[in-house]
Amino acid sequence: MSKFRILSLDGGGSWALIQVMALQALYPKDTTGHAVLKDFDLVAANSGGSIVLGGLIENLKLRDLQGYFLDESRRRLIFPPVSPAEKVEFEIYKLLGFSPRYSTYDKWSGLTTLLPNFGSMSMSDIQDRIESLAGSCPRFMICAFDYDRKGAAFFRSYPAKPEGSASASDPTLSQAINASSTAPVRYFDMPAEIDQSRYWDGAVGGYNNPVLCAVIDALALPVPREDIQVLSIGTGSVRLRIAQEDDERSSVTQQRKPPTVRADIKLLAECIVDDPPDAASYHAHVVLGPASARAPTSGSIIRLNPMVQPVERDDEWVIPDGLTETDFYDLTRLEMDAVEQEDVEKIFKLGAAWLSDKVVNQPICHRFDDFGCIIGHAKFSQAMAAWQKLKQMDRMERASNGLNGSRPASPPPMNGAVPEGASALKMPSIEWF
Numbered sequence: 001m002s003k004f005r006i007l008s009l010d011g012g013g014s015w016a017l018i019q020v021m022a023l024q025a026l027y028p029k030d031t032t033g034h035a036v037l038k039d040f041d042l043v044a045a046n047s048g049g050s051i052v053l054g055g056l057i058e059n060l061k062l063r064d065l066q067g068y069f070l071d072e073s074r075r076r077l078i079f080p081p082v083s084p085a086e087k088v089e090f091e092i093y094k095l096l097g098f099s100p101r102y103s104t105y106d107k108w109s110g111l112t113t114l115l116p117n118f119g120s121m122s123m124s125d126i127q128d129r130i131e132s133l134a135g136s137c138p139r140f141m142i143c144a145f146d147y148d149r150k151g152a153a154f155f156r157s158y159p160a161k162p163e164g165s166a167s168a169s170d171p172t173l174s175q176a177i178n179a180s181s182t183a184p185v186r187y188f189d190m191p192a193e194i195d196q197s198r199y200w201d202g203a204v205g206g207y208n209n210p211v212l213c214a215v216i217d218a219l220a221l222p223v224p225r226e227d228i229q230v231l232s233i234g235t236g237s238v239r240l241r242i243a244q245e246d247d248e249r250s251s252v253t254q255q256r257k258p259p260t261v262r263a264d265i266k267l268l269a270e271c272i273v274d275d276p277p278d279a280a281s282y283h284a285h286v287v288l289g290p291a292s293a294r295a296p297t298s299g300s301i302i303r304l305n306p307m308v309q310p311v312e313r314d315d316e317w318v319i320p321d322g323l324t325e326t327d328f329y330d331l332t333r334l335e336m337d338a339v340e341q342e343d344v345e346k347i348f349k350l351g352a353a354w355l356s357d358k359v360v361n362q363p364i365c366h367r368f369d370d371f372g373c374i375i376g377h378a379k380f381s382q383a384m385a386a387w388q389k390l391k392q393m394d395r396m397e398r399a400s401n402g403l404n405g406s407r408p409a410s411p412p413p414m415n416g417a418v419p420e421g422a423s424a425l426k427m428p429s430i431e432w433f
Contacts, residue, residue, distance in 0.1 A: 008211040011047025012235025013336030017069035034134040044214035046143040046202040077110030100189040108178040119174035143202025152205030234305025305362035306354035322353025
């Protein structure tokens with residue numbers, strides 16, 4: 001059978017520009033969203049990644065999807081400021097080191113504007129609509145966190161497994177993305193509401209990188225693990241050496257700060273959505289089987305993610321080529337809500353340096369002391385070549401089995417009974433763990 005391909009898109013606010021740049025490196029810039037989606041059987045996304053997914057569903061060309069983040073007017077639809085009255089109300093929180101900056105409700109309105117064709121369409125109808133237009137369509141999963149039930153929630157366009165999992169109303173695409181991208185406390189003022197339920201960003205539930213839950217869902221469909229291939233695209237991560245007592249202050253080291261109540265509250269608020277994806281990538285890598293776990297560069301999970309980290313040359317830690325010391329310093333401190341044009345241009349510069357192998361790609365597993373790659377690929381070009389090789393092997397296997405080289409018209413059917421009168425691909429649900 002054809003391999004079951006998963007596209008996993010991390011959260012990361014404006015840094016999701018990097019995901020679009022990665023897709024532009026893998027496909028021609030005029031490739032449409034539906035043409036990209038035809039390459040996959042399941043797409044899982046969180047927060048900024050769900051906004052990228054929305055643009056793919058909207059069938060934007062990749063060069064136009066980039067405008068969601070590079071164009072300031074469209075970017076501010078995703079990060080609309082809180083009202084003047086709310087600013088006054090939230091002033092007290094600044095004493096603790098944080099204050100909400102953006103309006104959740106206005107973000108939903110902005111997302112609806114950015115998604116005129118599919119934003120108001122229910123999750124259950126999107127697949128049939130895209131199939132009628134493009135001939136095939138993957139399943140979709142968008143991650144969120146249920147504010148009232150205090151647990152991870154997943155908006156799906158397909159039935160949850162096991163059967164009988166908790167389900168809720170059928171959200172529109174813009175509602176699901178709004179829920180997934182509502183980073184709390186320091187960023188958005190209120191949880192996103194869908195009917196009687198309220199949601200925060202999926203990172204709060206531990207799914208800023210949704211690759212593991214996507215792999216688990218594929219296995220539960222069920223798909224044999226040897227048939228699963230994953231392209232996991234991040235939004236940039238920062239990794240610095242922790243300064244030692246005798247180290248001089250430097251841009252390439254992270255200073256140890258004394259813990260205080262005020263600083264710790266601010267740090268905790270930041271950590272809620274600052275979810276380094278190393279663990280999820282490695283766990284998913286191992287779940288897919290012993291062969292995958294042993295292979296240093298040839299496993300079935302390909303990770304694409306630029307690292308803002310120093311590199312070691314001649315026993316000295318230095319800033320990577322492609323970035324100035326000012327660029328590096330600013331990127332290590334730039335938050336996910338990069339709204340100002342000069343900040344987004346820094347993210348673009350990081351992405352360009354990464355695509356040209358000047359900035360390190362994130363391994364699936366790395367050494368603690370020198371950040372060296374243990375499993376995965378240390379360069380973007382290596383990771384891209386590995387993904388293309390997996391796709392080529394799939395085409396060759398299909399040809400040897402007497403099948404044509406193209407993808408099947410729709411994802412493999414699900415096993416197990418489907419409730420009478422229900423389509424196997426039209427049962428959106430939310431599952432809590």
